[in-house]
Amino acid sequence: MAFGDYQIELYLGALGGVLPAHPFDHAERERVALATLPPELRTYVAGGSGTEGTQRANAEAFARYALIPRMLRATTERDLSVELFGRRLPSPLLMAPVGVLGLCTPDQHGDIHGAEVAAATGVPFIGSTLMSDPLEDVAAARGDTPAWFQLYTPKDRALAESFVHRAEAAGYEALVVTLDTWVPGWRPRDLASGNFPQLRGKALANYTSDPRFAEMTGPDPDPGTTVMTWVGTFGHPVTWDDLPWLRSLTDLPIVLKGICHPEDARRALDAGADGIYVSNHGGRQADGGGAALEWLPDVAAAVDGRAPVIFDSGVRTGSDVLKALALGADAVAIGRPYVYGLAHGGVPGAVHVLRSLLAETDLIMAVDGYPTLADLTPEALRRLA
DSSP: OOGGGHHHHHHHHHHTTOOOSSOOSHHHHHHHHHHHSOHHHHHHHHOOSTTSHHHHHHHHGGGGEEEOOOOSOOOSOOBOOEEETTEEESSSEEEOOOTTGGGGSTTSOHHHHHHHHHHHHOOOEEEOSSOSSOHHHHHHTSTTSOEEEEEOOOSOHHHHHHHHHHHHHHTOOOEEEEOSOSSOOOOHHHHHHTOOGGGGTOSOHHHHTOHHHHHHHOSSOOHHHHHHHHHHHSOOOOOGGGHHHHHHHOSSOEEEETOOSHHHHHHHHHTTOSEEEEOOGGGTSOTTSOOHHHHHHHHHHHHTTSSOEEEOSSOOSHHHHHHHHHTTOSEEEEOHHHHHHHHHHHHHHHHHHHHHHHHHHHHHHHHHTOOBGGGOOGGGEEEOO
């Protein structure tokens, strides 16, 4: 079945008197999700750094490109499959790591539900270090769909090694090392509300379930000891000197997340990285940095096919996915859209978000004459401004 056939399901359901239960428009999806979330989570999930100009720029950048329609190339089937690290995946979509995902469902098991969404859709789940359930429990919910583990590298190297080895043992298939979050960004919305979930002991299940962290806290720690131990070890500022050590920890593919400069991409690959992840953390970490999409073409050119290029930040629609692919991404990660779907509609809500994105992506390829992802080259786009 083609991804675009999801619209047939929806139309047939309507003929039977059943209208879609979940929104299609991102703004409406955000509105209903934020109304569902408790106030302290609304700012954390929806907010960005500084003036939030970078966050807005991420989403607005896609409008500066147009996909040029090509006629007389129609095909009844499109091939959206990609190969990443030896795995053939049905589509280029990934679920980006989100550190408070666990808190975004009423039962506080949003990370497990995110993995269930992956199992239902075939879209790989990237689990965050900051989970509300241990990484092993989350991995067990993913079914046959691949999962990757995102590492916020702790200062304690033994703890970092423990996280990586646990991820390997649990069946995660790649390690995503986030480079731009060793210190929290300046987030006025969160500062105004005094909200920092981890300081309240939230989303720390990977720490509290870890034997090395238990050594650091001592037996039967009170909540304050747990939080302050976390504060003391979170956020090692990873440098080039750390890459050989990280490489020595695992045979898993290592993807470096937060790369936006072509020279950083070249140097990372020379140092042993297996994948480059272009992202500015959705505008949550540093304001004034421009749209991540603008840095993607130069990074992709620097990588020059040596490794997969993953992209996130500002992706809201199927046309956004296609534009990122045409500008050089091999895979595109979705963040806030699926989080909002999960918050408002649980697993079915997030499944609806991903299936809708895949359907729109597939149908645009059909209408505009791009049968395969290989046809989406920079020449398929026209810069409008």
